[in-house]
Amino acid sequence: MTNEYLENLLNTIKSKKNSDPNLSYTALLHKKGLNEILKKIGEEASETIIAAKSDDNNEIIHEIADLWFHCLVLLSQKNLSVNDVIVELKRREGTSGIEEKSNRK
Numbered sequence: 001m002t003n004e005y006l007e008n009l010l011n012t013i014k015s016k017k018n019s020d021p022n023l024s025y026t027a028l029l030h031k032k033g034l035n036e037i038l039k040k041i042g043e044e045a046s047e048t049i050i051a052a053k054s055d056d057n058n059e060i061i062h063e064i065a066d067l068w069f070h071c072l073v074l075l076s077q078k079n080l081s082v083n084d085v086i087v088e089l090k091r092r093e094g095t096s097g098i099e100e101k102s103n104r105k
Contacts, residue, residue: 007082014076029073040070
């Protein structure tokens with residue numbers, strides 16, 4: 001999977017933003033708003049943690065896919081792009097995580 005795939009998926013999510021919420025889960029999340037999207041990200045993050053403690057790699061992959069999907073919905077809600085995240089990751093490249101975190105303060 002490349003960032004191109006994720007960007008295309010995000011564009012699909014954005015295109016469903018104003019669809020009928022009775023027919024599109026993505027539209028329903030957008031209609032319910034930021035708090036619902038954040039709640040779903042929290043749920044999926046928790047489920048990812050639980051899955052990571054199991055020996056079932058398929059479960060881990062499934063939960064991370066759910067988490068990434070809901071993060072993409074958040075990017076859509078905030079009119080951001082996958083590239084925005086990639087630019088930030090590239091900016092951090094070669095910097096210690098400890099150093100990067102201390103530079104945020």
